Amino acid sequence: MGHFRHSRRQPTPGLANATNALGCNTLQKVPRKAKAKKKPQKPGTDAILPRDYLLCWLSGWVLAEEGGVIVQMTAASYTIDRLRRWEDGERLSLWQTRQRPQRGQRGQLTKAERQDIAVSLAREGFDSKACSALLATGLAPENAETVAALRNLHPQQPAPAVPELHELPPAPELVPDTVGKALRSFPAASAPGPSGLRAQHLRKACSPGTTAGLLEQLAAVVSLLASGQACAQVAPILAGASLVAVPKPKGGVRPIAIGEILRGLTGKCLMSHARSAARDHVFPNQLGVAVPAGAEVAVHTVRGWLDRHSRSSGKVLVKLDFENAFNRVSRQQVLLAAQTYFPFLARWVAWTYGATRWAPCCLQPLVLELRTGMDLDLFYLDDGVLAGDIVAVRAALATAVGRAAELGLRLNIAKCEAIAVGTTTVGDLLGHLPSELLRAPDGRIRVLRDFELLGAAVGVADFTHAHSSKRVQVAKELLDAIGELEDPQVGLRLLRACAGQCKVVHSMRCAPPGPQLRAFQQFDNLVRGCFSQLTGLHLDVEQWEQAGLSLAQGGLGLRSTRQPPTWPPWEDAPTCAAKWMAASTFSAAPLTAATALTLKQKELTTCTDKVAWERRLANSSITAQAILRSEAEPGARAFLAAVPVGRKRMEPAVFVAELRQRLCMPDASRDVWCPRCDGILDKFSLHAGLCPAGGERTLRHHALRDLLWVWTERAGMQPEREKPGLLLPQRPDEGGLARRRPADIFVPSYLGSPVAFDLAVTGPQRQETLGEAARKSLAAAISYAEVKRSHLDTAQTCQAQGIRFLPLVAESTGAWEPEAAKVLQHISGAVAAREGAEASVLHSELLQELCVTARSFRARAVLRRRAELAEMAGSHEARAAAGALFTAS
Numbered sequence: 067m068g069h070f071r072h073s074r075r076q077p078t079p080g081l082a083n084a085t086n087a088l089g090c091n092t093l094q095k096v097p098r099k100a101k102a103k104k105k106p107q108k109p110g111t112d113a114i115l116p117r118d119y120l121l122c123w124l125s126g127w128v129l130a131e132e133g134g135v136i137v138q139m140t141a142a143s144y145t146i147d148r149l150r151r152w153e154d155g156e157r158l159s160l161w162q163t164r165q166r167p168q169r170g171q172r173g174q175l176t177k178a179e180r181q182d183i184a185v186s187l188a189r190e191g192f193d194s195k196a197c198s199a200l201l202a203t204g205l206a207p208e209n210a211e212t213v214a215a216l217r218n219l220h221p222q223q224p225a226p227a228v229p230e231l232h233e234l235p236p237a238p239e240l241v242p243d244t245v246g247k248a249l250r251s252f253p254a255a256s257a258p259g260p261s262g263l264r265a266q267h268l269r270k271a272c273s274p275g276t277t278a279g280l281l282e283q284l285a286a287v288v289s290l291l292a293s294g295q296a297c298a299q300v301a302p303i304l305a306g307a308s309l310v311a312v313p314k315p316k317g318g319v320r321p322i323a324i325g326e327i328l329r330g331l332t333g334k335c336l337m338s339h340a341r342s343a344a345r346d347h348v349f350p351n352q353l354g355v356a357v358p359a360g361a362e363v364a365v366h367t368v369r370g371w372l373d374r375h376s377r378s379s380g381k382v383l384v385k386l387d388f389e390n391a392f393n394r395v396s397r398q399q400v401l402l403a404a405q406t407y408f409p410f411l412a413r414w415v416a417w418t419y420g421a422t423r424w425a426p427c428c429l430q431p432l433v434l435e436l437r438t439g440m441d442l443d444l445f446y447l448d449d450g451v452l453a454g455d456i457v458a459v460r461a462a463l464a465t466a467v468g469r470a471a472e473l474g475l476r477l478n479i480a481k482c483e484a485i486a487v488g489t490t491t492v493g494d495l496l497g498h499l500p501s502e503l504l505r506a507p508d509g510r511i512r513v514l515r516d517f518e519l520l521g522a523a524v525g526v527a528d529f530t531h532a533h534s535s536k537r538v539q540v541a542k543e544l545l546d547a548i549g550e551l552e553d554p555q556v557g558l559r560l561l562r563a564c565a566g567q568c569k570v571v572h573s574m575r576c577a578p579p580g581p582q583l584r585a586f587q588q589f590d591n592l593v594r595g596c597f598s599q600l601t602g603l604h605l606d607v608e609q610w611e612q613a614g615l616s617l618a619q620g621g622l623g624l625r626s627t628r629q630p631p632t633w634p635p636w637e638d639a640p641t642c643a644a645k646w647m648a649a650s651t652f653s654a655a656p657l658t659a660a661t662a663l664t665l666k667q668k669e670l671t672t673c674t675d676k677v678a679w680e681r682r683l684a685n686s687s688i689t690a691q692a693i694l695r696s697e698a699e700p701g702a703r704a705f706l707a708a709v710p711v712g713r714k715r716m717e718p719a720v721f722v723a724e725l726r727q728r729l730c731m732p733d734a735s736r737d738v739w740c741p742r743c744d745g746i747l748d749k750f751s752l753h754a755g756l757c758p759a760g761g762e763r764t765l766r767h768h769a770l771r772d773l774l775w776v777w778t779e780r781a782g783m784q785p786e787r788e789k790p791g792l793l794l795p796q797r798p799d800e801g802g803l804a805r806r807r808p809a810d811i812f813v814p815s816y817l818g819s820p821v822a823f824d825l826a827v828t829g830p831q832r833q834e835t836l837g838e839a840a841r842k843s844l845a846a847a848i849s850y851a852e853v854k855r856s857h858l859d860t861a862q863t864c865q866a867q868g869i870r871f872l873p874l875v876a877e878s879t880g881a882w883e884p885e886a887a888k889v890l891q892h893i894s895g896a897v898a899a900r901e902g903a904e905a906s907v908l909h910s911e912l913l914q915e916l917c918v919t920a921r922s923f924r925a926r927a928v929l930r931r932r933a934e935l936a937e938m939a940g941s942h943e944a945r946a947a948a949g950a951l952f953t954a955s
Contacts, residue, residue: 294413396474522576549599699881880917
């Protein structure tokens with residue numbers, strides 16, 4: 067508490083003021099220029115540690131309130147100023163000058179506003195949020211009706227009887243490594259809780275040299291919370307959440323709870339200890355806890371049971387619906403369940419008065435009681451299924467009603483569903499199951515044969531088709547909105563990453579493919595139409611098939627729901643894939659259906675992609691083969707994975723031009739003379755990437771050199787651009803040697819020796835290496851690197867003077883020669899070690915920036931020449947028309 071005794075420290079606001087003012091806006095990211103000032107974050111957490119003083123927590127919250135929604139140009143200086151005032155002890159004044167949240171009526175967003183928000187989110191890398199923004203209808207109005215609806219969904223409960231702290235078992239020790247792993251697991255787009263503190267803030271505070279200290283402080287804070295020893299007054303806020311009311315399509319509101327980052331971090335750390343124990347406790351009846359793909363397991367289990375009893379009589383299946391289970395479950399029962407089954411979590415659960423995520427464990431005694439006499443008894447979180455003989459299901463249903471009340475839950479019979487199985491009729495169910503389960507208030511029969519379970523269709527072919535078609539129609543609205551975006555780089559990223567594909571894939575994985583194929587074909591057509599609207603490109607069959615391949619096979623990652631398109635509707639995907647690969651002449655190793663069934667989805671997709679890729683190569687010209695092999699390299703495909711911001715952003719016309727080259731689409735119907743040189747501009751515009759006239763090659767070289775210099779500077783390699791006097795004359799006849807500059811970038815020490823990096827760009831379609839490039843990736847770059855070494859004996863001359871000459875050769879697609887690729891790996895690794903970042907992330911970022919730079923200059927050269935040709939053609943037509951007019955007169 068020493069830094070609170072300083073005479074310059076101002077008092078902090080009271081708890082009542084802090085509670086009423088929560089919800090202030092904060093910056094999503096720490097400004098780059100303010101990162102050097104992140105040091106106060108540690109005192110903020112350190113203040114919480116010494117004792118259970120409310121002052122400590124309020125002091126930490128003042129720090130969390132720094133920043134706000136301000137003009138981008140002043141974000142860094144604004145943040146630095148507030149951090150300086152924090153260090154000077156101006157706690158109260160910081161609190162008083164915080165950004166106030168805006169209240170009042172929220173107007174409906176216009177289409178243009180939704181698009182602007184979506185593009186901004188996409189450029190931050192928040193693809194899912196960007197798609198949601200495109201269809202956002204706004205939040206529920208801030209009025210008495212909304213408040214009443216939220217209160218009804220969150221009924222007040224008496225506080226549970228919490229034992230004394232010393233009566234509860236101790237919490238597990240949480241080490242910094244566990245905390246760091248949990249902190250990194252938060253999605254980048256995680257929203258902040260009431261205080262405004264974000265996971266991104268804590269991650270960015272892990273700067274080089276301070277990461278270990280910060281994680282130690284965080285581990286101490288998390289351990290304090292996990293042990294239940296934190297300040298009791300802040301528990302309602304820190305363990306609570308902000309509620310956002312979103313209107314439902316069919317009326318009512320859906321509450322979205324956003325909790326504090328410290329609460330979430332503590333929960334993640336504890337769950338890492340409890341995961342295996344939780345699974346052992348609830349499996350196999352509870353599939354929503356620690357069971358990978360648990361929803362799919364539940365659907366296929368139910369479908370298998372129905373198939374086995376398709377001719378049985380006296381069988382029934384009931385879907386259980388607990389009304390608002392996660393908010394109504396008794397906190398006392400949650401606390402007792404934690405003490406009984408997970409005693410090492412009891413202190414944390416007691417401090418939070420029962421977190422709702424423990425509801426599945428609270429339901430477990432009920433689940434076990436329902437097993438008696440049942441064929442099938444499974445739950446996915448609070449969604450349950452009972453299946454078996456009618457008498458057994460009736461008894462289990464009565465047990466569920468009674469036991470649910472003891473847990474604070476209410477079984478909503480009106481929303482439960484009864485499914486007659488096999489030859490069972492409605493008459494067989496009358497008198498056994500509750501009447502409100504069998505009939506609607508208007509007398510209509512509610513008993514089903516076909517139904518939806520966890521988002522998947524279970525029933526006959528017509529029902530499955532209708533379910534899939536409805537899902538595709540829902541996706542159509544989003545695809546139409548993406549197609550209307552003006553930035554194709556942003557739009558293609560959203561189309562590949564989201565665009566309703568998750569729900570369609572869920573249908574593919576959970577229901578038979580045959581009844582869904584028409585809906586799948588419709589979805590593929592919608593995706594294709596969206597791509598054409600977004601880019602203006604209309605692909606033929608072969609080009610669209612290539613677009614459906616992965617980025618590693620030269621595609622765009624626009625997956626088809628029917629790949630290959632010749633799969634028959636009555637067979638499953640592994641069997642079809644095996645038959646298709648066995649019949650293909652391009653499959654090196656035939657794949658049997660039995661082997662295919664053992665493969666994971668990603669492995670199976672990789673196999674089919676490889677066959678389709680080889681077929682595409684075989685059907686292409688020798689030049690196209692060289693281009694396609696180059697496009698499949700990591701450096702060439704990096705521009706498609708880039709978040710479109712800063713150096714990784716491409717102009718719309720430039721981006722579309724590069725898509726044309728990647729898909730081998732011609733820019734013209736025939737070859738013409740290049741308007742800039744005496745060469746031939748082919749119809750694919752490949753010549754433009756290597757044209758010696760126009761200056762684009764020089765500009766591209768300098769841009770790549772400067773970009774690489776920035777990264778070597780970040781790596782601490784002390785680079786020098788175009789270092790003069792690198793080679794000294796050794797004999798009188800070597801006077802010109804001193805004027806040579808073999809190093810675009812000179813590094814004093816790389817792998818133990820001085821290195822001269824010489825940057826160069828070549829094309830995969832170069833005539834002297836075209837045949838080899840069509841058979842082997844990067845053949846053109848490898849050959850040109852040898853040319854650079856042997857030209858004027860540069861490599862030998864440098865070696866004689868103790869300097870290693872290392873050409874860094876890239877192809878015009880952005881693909882790098884193998885030795886150059888290793889250098890880039892080392893540079894990004896050195897930057898990661900120096901900045902405390904992940905090496906793989908920085909390496910991807912480096913490749914993306916280099917790829918966007920190289921391809922942007924190539925595309926501009928293409929666009930420039932095509933525009934000049936169009937202008938020349940227009941001039942010729944104008945002169946011809948004028949001449950015809952003069953002759954006629």
